[in-house]
Amino acid sequence: MQSVFTGPVYVVRDNIDTDQIISAQYLNLVPTIQEEYKKLGSYALAGLPDSLYPTRYVKEGQMESNYPIVIGGRNFGCGSSREHAPIALGAAKCRIVLAESFARIFFRNCVATGELYPCECADRLCDVLKTGDVVTVDLDKATVTVKETGKVYSFKALGDVRPVVDAGGLFNYARKTGMMPAST
Amino acid sequence: MTLTEKILARASGKATVQAGDNVWVSADILMTHDVCGPGTIGVFKREFGKTAKVWDKNKIVIIPDHYIFTADSLSNRNVDILRDFVREQGLPYFYDVIDDPNGQWKFDTTKGLLNRQYGSRYAGVCHTALPQKGHTRPGEILFGTDSHTCMAGAFNEFATGIGNTDAGFVMGAGKLLLKVPPTMHFRLEGKMQPGVMAKDIILHCIGEIGFDGATYRAMQFDGEGARHLSIDDRMTVANMAIEAGGKNGIFEFDEQTRAFVDYRCKLNGTKADYQPVERDADEKFIYEMVVDLSKLEPTVACHPDPGQRKLAKDMSTVKLDRAYVGSCTGGKTSDFLEFARVLNGKRVMIDTFGVPATPEIVHDLQTARWGEKTVWQILVDAGVQMTENAGCSACLGGPVDTFGRMNKPLVCISATNRNFPGRMGHKESKVFLASPATVAASALTGHVTDPREYLS
Numbered sequence: 001m002q003s004v005f006t007g008p009v010y011v012v013r014d015n016i017d018t019d020q021i022i023s024a025q026y027l028n029l030v031p032t033i034q035e036e037y038k039k040l041g042s043y044a045l046a047g048l049p050d051s052l053y054p055t056r057y058v059k060e061g062q063m064e065s066n067y068p069i070v071i072g073g074r075n076f077g078c079g080s081s082r083e084h085a086p087i088a089l090g091a092a093k094c095r096i097v098l099a100e101s102f103a104r105i106f107f108r109n110c111v112a113t114g115e116l117y118p119c120e121c122a123d124r125l126c127d128v129l130k131t132g133d134v135v136t137v138d139l140d141k142a143t144v145t146v147k148e149t150g151k152v153y154s155f156k157a158l159g160d161v162r163p164v165v166d167a168g169g170l171f172n173y174a175r176k177t178g179m180m181p182a183s184t
Numbered sequence: 185m186t187l188t189e190k191i192l193a194r195a196s197g198k199a200t201v202q203a204g205d206n207v208w209v210s211a212d213i214l215m216t217h218d219v220c221g222p223g224t225i226g227v228f229k230r231e232f233g234k235t236a237k238v239w240d241k242n243k244i245v246i247i248p249d250h251y252i253f254t255a256d257s258l259s260n261r262n263v264d265i266l267r268d269f270v271r272e273q274g275l276p277y278f279y280d281v282i283d284d285p286n287g288q289w290k291f292d293t294t295k296g297l298l299n300r301q302y303g304s305r306y307a308g309v310c311h312t313a314l315p316q317k318g319h320t321r322p323g324e325i326l327f328g329t330d331s332h333t334c335m336a337g338a339f340n341e342f343a344t345g346i347g348n349t350d351a352g353f354v355m356g357a358g359k360l361l362l363k364v365p366p367t368m369h370f371r372l373e374g375k376m377q378p379g380v381m382a383k384d385i386i387l388h389c390i391g392e393i394g395f396d397g398a399t400y401r402a403m404q405f406d407g408e409g410a411r412h413l414s415i416d417d418r419m420t421v422a423n424m425a426i427e428a429g430g431k432n433g434i435f436e437f438d439e440q441t442r443a444f445v446d447y448r449c450k451l452n453g454t455k456a457d458y459q460p461v462e463r464d465a466d467e468k469f470i471y472e473m474v475v476d477l478s479k480l481e482p483t484v485a486c487h488p489d490p491g492q493r494k495l496a497k498d499m500s501t502v503k504l505d506r507a508y509v510g511s512c513t514g515g516k517t518s519d520f521l522e523f524a525r526v527l528n529g530k531r532v533m534i535d536t537f538g539v540p541a542t543p544e545i546v547h548d549l550q551t552a553r554w555g556e557k558t559v560w561q562i563l564v565d566a567g568v569q570m571t572e573n574a575g576c577s578a579c580l581g582g583p584v585d586t587f588g589r590m591n592k593p594l595v596c597i598s599a600t601n602r603n604f605p606g607r608m609g610h611k612e613s614k615v616f617l618a619s620p621a622t623v624a625a626s627a628l629t630g631h632v633t634d635p636r637e638y639l640s
Contacts, residue, residue: 032230
């Protein structure tokens with residue numbers, strides 16, 4: 001599985017709740033319908049107030065983001081249990097969210113869907129990085145390297161979560177490991 | 185063991201569990217609604233097969249409530265997806281918007297937003313409807329595809345919100361892998377003073393521990409003060425455990441719980457037997473706090489998160505554009521009675537919206553009389569826009585034509601449960617959370633106001 005991801009980051013602050021990740025008005029879209037799944041991606045993080053986040057995560061008219069890595073502060077993904085949140089980020093081609101801490105249900109939904117890797121980093125990267133900075137995340141080493149400065153930060157290794165996301169979520173993992181029959 | 189640990193031990197077939205254990209827990213009820221139900225059904229069919237049957241049709245409860253009274257065609261379609269699934273699976277507990285099991289739901293905008301547009305089985309907001317329809321029982325495990333599922337902890341059960349994928353798994357397998365959360369202990373003492381409501385208790389607690397102070401944890405509320413709280417009050421407190429990041433909130437079982445649950449199960453003909461859990465002498469808590477209810481004052485959570493606690497009396501400089509009473513947390517009969525008590529004979533100064541959580545609450549308010557008038561009429565005469573279309577409505581924004589939704593950057597005081605940016609619509613709008621009494625007093629003045637100013 002891919003372990004190293006390099007790309008520009010999109011930086012948000014503390015308490016980014018699921019309404020800001022995917023606004024409630026787009027919850028009429030059903031994630032298991034392919035066309036609606038893609039649409040969810042186009043609205044990822046569109047709930048962030050423009051006054052605080054003038055750069056959009058997904059440019060107007062695009063379906064996917066140019067930022068494969070999102071940097072957050074404390075309590076990322078708090079609020080509702082809507083699985084549309086990690087799905088919108090995943091559909092927008094976000095691969096990793098690196099935050100100081102995560103809300104419980106969002107973290108679990110990232111793993112269950114296999115949409116992205118939720119990585120916890122004790123350093124407040126949201127104070128260090130700005131949107132557009134390029135980093136390299138190495139999941140095996142649990143490090144993130146800032147391209148411009150060369151500075152390396154460590155994050156909490158994903159442990160048992162990693163193979164589940166690698167497999168593409170809970171059901172794929174369960175089949176792969178023999179917990180469920182291979183096909184139905 | 186704590187109340188939460190005892191339930192999780194029983195549901196996983198173990199003599200004991202402790203915080204941090206990972207256990208497979210059997211579900212007693214899986215609840216889903218129109219926003220997450222279609223996706224959950226999608227996961228279930230994708231993973232278990234197109235012709236798969238749910239694990240136990242008596243244990244699945246489907247309650248459309250979120251985006252019902254809207255012309256948005258996808259939202260209307262989502263209710264139809266639920267109905268198709270219910271028909272195909274033969275599920276008995278579906279609280280449909282319409283009475284025709286083969287029909288299609290379409291909201292008729294020409295009838296306006298205020299007049300009732302639902303059939304005889306429609307139940308309103310899922311968390312309030314679940315207990316009303318006899319689906320919450322002490323000692324049980326309730327999973328719901330909604331974060332405020334924790335509200336049912338008021339009934340001495342373990343109730344928590346899960347995502348579509350987990351729910352799809354439960355739908356097929358009837359169980360879920362959970363980590364046993366450590367329990368935070370909130371011992372309630374004394375009685376609330378006039379003008380103070382259950383909402384003030386939970387806003388106080390969240391302010392104390394912070395917006396993520398209960399992440400991965402259970403919140404247990406007990407003590408003499410908790411026993412004095414009504415069932416509605418306990419529901420309000422348990423509902424907002426998630427606003428501190430909690431996995432669940434839970435209360436002790438007592439005669440009030442028994443009377444409510446027994447009556448409701450009988451009324452709707454649902455399963456009537458259950459086994460409550462009682463407190464052990466050896467409970468281990470990760471945190472302890474004593475709340476003297478007699479010392480609490482009307483409390484507000486300021487924009488932009490539920491942990492931004494202030495006292496209403498210190499906030500008179502905060503000007504408001506509108507006021508809102510509704511939702512699972514703040515749209516119960518008792519909430520509207522307190523709202524009406526403050527507004528009775530007066531007139532609101534700002535746009536004020538009232539959305540009862542369930543049709544039963546609409547009925548309560550339209551039949552309860554204070555003197556010559558019904559409570560409903562008192563509210564309407566005070567200038568409140570009351571809708572009969574019970575549901576989640578603008579608590580979570582919803583489609584742009586949702587009743588009470590903020591489509592401009594306005595400032596709202598609301599009896600709902602969440603106030604992150606954009607929660608009630610426009611992403612530059614602001615929401616201040618407070619009790620229905622504080623919302624009422626503030627609606628009369630146009631700025632945040634302590635309701636005790638209006639108590640005679």
